[in-house]
Amino acid sequence: MDLFTAIKGRRSCRKYKPDVVPREKIERILQAANWAPSGRNWQQWEFLVVSGEKRDKIGQLYGELAAQRWPDPQARTPEQKVFLQWAETLGGAPVVIVALTKTDADPNTRKMNLESVAAAFQNLLLAAYAEGLGTCWMTGPLRREEELKELLGVAEDQEIVAVTPLGYPAEWPAPPLRLDPDLSQKVRWIE
DSSP: OOHHHHHHHOOBOOOBOOOOOOHHHHHHHHHHHHTSOOGGGOOOOEEEEEOHHHHHHHHHHHHHHHHHTSOOGGGOOHHHHHHHHHHHHGGGOSEEEEEEEEOOSSHHHHHHHHHHHHHHHHHHHHHHHHTTOEEOOBOGGGGGHHHHHHHHTOOTTEEEEEEEEEEOBSOOOOOOOOSSTTOTTTOOOOO
């Protein structure tokens, strides 16, 4: 798949088929992530591939978090109910990938680590799309990061950068409108 096709075609998928994703595909996607650029070439990422009961518990945690933000169930809007179903089930994706990095007391190093893992995670999302798989970069579950870390056995000196469900899409959303599509407001040329 052409890179620009992948960049423009990838979407945040929120409905997945229950089909098992072959381990070989997941490994190819993680290899693409591993080839990302990184600050000081530290390649400061680690990935957890989560399925089964632990995947279900991630959805449960996220569902609880989402439900806390809204009124009682009988007062919720249809959109809130749909989102809550998505959060609780992670869209039915059979796998969740969690990206980690080392924490650092120096804010500059921490920022470098986060940026490096974000680059690797973008590679992961694009490679998944090229493999016919859906993803959705999630940061919402990080509001319960300490509980997620405990659930997944993440070391104290690591932090979670991002989470994505991974699976075969049951549907692809329409492309969202681009804000400032001609880049007249987001790009400044300086000479």
